[in-house]
Amino acid sequence: MTNSMAEIEDTECMFVIGSNTTEAHPVLALRMKTALRRGAQLIVADPRRTWLAERAHIHLQLRPGTDIPLLLAMSQVILSEGLQDRAYIEALTENFDEFAASTAAWSPERAAEVCGVGAGDIRRAARIYAQTEKAGIYYTLGITEHVCGVDNVRALSNLALITGHIGREASGVNPLRGQNNVQGCNDVGNNPVYLPGYQEVADAEVRAKFSAAWETELSAVPGLRLDQMMSGMLDGSVKAFFIMGEDPVLSEPNAAKVNRGFEQLDFVVLQDIFLNETGRLYADVVLPASCFAEKDGTFTNSERRVQRVRKALDPPGQARTDLWILQQVAKALGSDWGEQSPAQVWDEFADLSPKFHGIRYDRIEELGIQWPCPDRDHPGTRFLHQGAPIRGKGLLYGLDHVPPWEETCAEYPLLLTTGRTLYHYNAATQTRRSEGHNEKQGHPFVEVSPDDARALGLKHGDRLTMASRRGEIEVRAEVTDRVHAGVLWMPMHFAEASANVLTGDGKDPEIGVPEYKVTAVRILTS
Amino acid sequence: MTEARITLDGRTLEVAEGDTLLDAARAAGIEIPTLCHDDRLDPFGGCRMCLVDLEGTRRPVPACKTTCADGMVVNCGGERLQRVRRTMVDMLLADHYQDVAVKDNELERYAVEYGVEQPSLRFDRRGAYDDRNRFIGFNPGACILCDRCVRYCDEVMQCTALEHAGQGGNALVQPTQGKSFLDTTCELCGGCVSTCPTGALYEKQATRNGAVTEQECAKTSTICTYCGVGCSLDLNVKDGRVIKVTAETGVGANDGHLCNKGRFAFDFIHHPDRLTEPLLRGDDGELHPASWEEALARVADGLGAVKQQHGPDALAFLASSRCTNEDVYLLQKLARAAAGTNNVHSCAAT
Structure with a gap:
């Protein structure tokens, strides 16, 4: 923001x-x-x-x-x-x-x-x-x-x-931002072309700085984006996956294709709090990790505010904090980083990242600080581009309509779009383990306009099969005038009727983000 | 900003335009009791606990609902007001005959403060309200009709899922038309619970294994694990389990507000499905428990073999944007410094 x-x-x-x-x-x-x-x-x-x-x-x-x-x-x-x-x-x-x-x-x-x-x-x-x-x-x-x-x-x-x-x-x-730490995940360099703090891999000076700090040579080869990793499994350029807390089989588009990719891998590690679909089907090693209540650290919210996460519980059984696990894996691979505390890891990041330099644990005990925050006396930044755009001048773009990757046709005449509901969260590994939330909303459904429902002979609550060119799922019809005729909407939370069985290969050519929001489908009624 | 000058308990105070007498008193460190007041709601003036003497008026006025005007002379204490407040507590206690004792009880605190050991009257005119939802407990026998919950639902959430029904002795607060919380426009945010001063509305999850009071819990202040708003919340823990989640007014990005997920969706923490030991895929194709030593050795072997045979760029690292900054920083460092590849990403690109 x-x-x-x-x-x-x-x-x-x-x-x-x-x-x-x-x-x-x-x-x-x-x-x-x-x-x-x-x-x-x-x-x-x-x-x-x-x-x-x-x-x-x-x-x-x-x-x-x-x-x-x-x-x-x-x-x-x-x-x-x-x-x-x-x-x-x-x-x-x-x-x-x-x-x-x-x-x-x-x-x-x-x-x-x-x-x-x-x-x-x-x-x-x-x-x-x-x-x-x-x-x-x-x-x-x-x-x-x-x-x-x-x-x-x-x-x-x-x-x-x-x-x-x-x-x-x-x-x-x-x-x-959709997830608790989407902002922070980008900030700390979880990106194939940016090192931490939005410093480019392509910049030799930047690489030299990190190289010195980490005491090792760093690759100048730009990395693969998530969508390129998915296609890389199929073309053989990706052979192993280390996954911390994601479930690509459920959350990436065109699930059938993602599955074909994982089947070809040599080695998969999953580090997670639950055994997800990807792990159940493909992991060679599963490492039990900790949830937010079991560790210290920071999340960065939508308004760029770095906030303290604090440990309230020990992880269950042999589960360990993610930090400990990563340190052990690095050590097993020959890089001994010692046992840095979360505060020490943050300091290492902030020391190397000018925009975050002034944010330190002792300053965010009560209230988080919004980056950019270049030094310890800086109060943080409430809103950006004050006085002038950060890049000097705001760049206006000439644009034109770009039709969706897939449009409706006689065979697939309806347009499906997807989203989140109030009662669940993404792949819902957490909220569907809450009885109270399941009682409020426990079944996959698709919103159908009254006109389409009439044309298809559907009543509220009817079971139906929805198919795209990639696959089909079973859901219940929710007849509602929230959507117009010709448009369907369904939540993404239900593994047993995953929208990604239907979604296609459309993606933004510049950053590879999938087109989850438009899929041509048809409804089959029994 | 226009300012006014008022005299409060003999002290001259400069106040900002629009400030109420309650705002002015609090800013000056003068305590005035309140029950129906919540800073996040419009001033209401219903409970009469905050009555103060205003020179020039015959009867005391509610401090929460009286706007400061230049030259006002106000007294917040004194024997008459003490008596009035004591009577108010006494009357409110008449309707407060059951207590689940999960929440801090503001009324009972005032009962102690004003020395009302036994109320003069005792009504028992509202039946139990058994609701099938699993989050919001409602005990009409502890309700004092301050309407904080109803107003929270109307003003803040704008859901209008609670109503103040009936009149006089039959008045009561209830979900719309007396339905279940699950069958109204209620979004199960629990804001009504958070604002309730007597515990008539309470966290049901805190009573699952016998009622657990807030005093019995250790509170850890942290940040919600769900969306990107980053609400501050307190995990209330007893015997190694999260009993409930609360949030303090005036703290963080959320000012004490939470949604149904932040407040109630914490069962996953203690769910039997949690992974509690490393697993290794055996020759039979199944996952089997293993020690950390075995698991880490297998990780090193597996990643090492692929790196040796196909080069570091055949390895891909994926991080969740649910993890902490520190976790994700180390994951990308693992990819770059330990494995030697920039293949590190997440679905956080959106």
Whole structure:
């Protein structure tokens, strides 16, 4: 997030796109609810009529995978009606002409047709967003999990830049992180091209610094991204996997293909708190690890705040902390790092990473600190890009509609999109082990519009088979007007009806993020 | 900001515009008792515990609901107010006839403070409320109708899943239309539990093996393991088990709010499915328990063999974005410094 969560309460216009905030980020959504009570305007762009959508001043119920046309049309309205922040554009952006030219083809009328929303609503949304002083954009995976995920984010960044809605309190572009430590996981270098602290592997000076600190030579060969690892198993370039706390068989798209890949591996290690599907089927070694309640450390939340995690319990049986396990594995591979405490590991990271240099355990006992925080006297950073974009000038992008990897056809006429519910969490290894949560929501289901249900002869609660070109699953029908005709929605939490049996190989060409959000399917009724 | 000057218990105070007398008193370190007040909710003025004397008015006024105005002269103590508050506690206790004793009880604390050992009246007019949900326990016999839960549900969650039904002696708080919590718009966030001052609403999980009070638990302050909001919470532990999760108002990114997962989805910690020993795949294709020495040797052999035969870039390392920064830092260091490859990633790219 460019901004802090507390600032949401002071926002005057919230543009929520591809985020079912009240279910996926319930406590952050409380800030939005407060802003609503205080009179903020709310624009929601989402294929589903979510809780926020029901209360929105404008709900743009677009077809999945049509975000760019919508955002280009909003940009066109802003430019053609003179609602842009000319001074900001002139002084602090670049590439305006290419961007402006790319909006020309996307009139609200044309976008309305592609997106399935009203042209008047696009105009009104653009005006409200542009003309409100404090306007914030909030998005999650509904934006990023597309073949054009990166361009979707650029389209949002364009909107913020041309209206000057960035670099100020309560105005910015805010991805809401889905998992407790997505932010931190990236920060500490869990990335094939970045060493810790967003320092590039390709930079020889950076490599030399880490090489000296770690007392070993470092490879300059850029690593594989997750999607490349998945395809690497099939082409034979990846032969072994060390997995800490993930379940790729369930959570990666096109499960059948992922399974074929794992079958070809020489060696698989799983370090986890439960024996997941990947481990059950393919692990040669399973190492019992610790959950959050059993270790010390830090998580970094969506607003870049590094916060202390504290041990309350011992791990069960022979299970060990992840830190201990990793130190032992390194030692077994010939690298003895000693037994560093979590604080010592953090210090090693912070010593090597300028943006995090000032954050130390003794400073975050009470309240976490938001990075960038370059030195020990720095208070941390509440919102980014103050005064000017960090890179100097905000780069505007010329964009165009990118159709989904897979479109509907006569054989697979329905469009399936996926998401999270309030009562479960991702692959649900934790929440489905809670009886109370299972009682509230215990079965896989798919949301079907009343029109589609009628056409298919489906009643609420009917069992049905849903098939894509990759596979099929059995679920129950939830007939609801939350989705439009032609669009289906299902949660990703149920292993017995995993959405990833259906999802395909579409991915963003720049960063490889899979297109979980659009799959062509058909429904077979018995 | 416009400021006002008021006199509180003889002290002259500068206060900000919009501050209530309660805000001003607290800022000055003067304690005023409250029961129906929660800083996260709109001022209500229902319980009358916070009555103070305001010069120029005949009757005392509720401090939580009276906005400071320039020149006000206010007294927060004195014998008359003590008597009034004692009477209020006495009356509230009449309706508070059962206590599950899982939560800290603000009313009983005031009963001790104001010396009300036995209430003058005792009603027993509300039946038990047996609800099939497993998280939120509700004991109408401890409810004092302060409506904090109802207002939390309306104002903060905006779920309107609780109602203040009936009138007079028949008044009661209940899930909408007296249904189960599972059959209303309730999202099981437990915010009602967190704001309840008497324990009428309580954490059911803390009563599974006999009621465990908060005093019996050791609290560890940590961060929620679920989404990226990063709520601060306290794990309440007794005998090596998490009994319940609480969160303190005014702390962290969440100000005491939690969702149903953060507050109630902790059973996985003690679940019998937890891995408790290393496992090795045997020649029979099954996983078998092994010692750490055996497991680590097998890891070194397996990774070493692939590295030797196919080079370091045939190894791939995957980390979960559920792990701590320190865990993930060491995993990428393992890949880069120990194994010699930059093949390290997670699904955190989104």
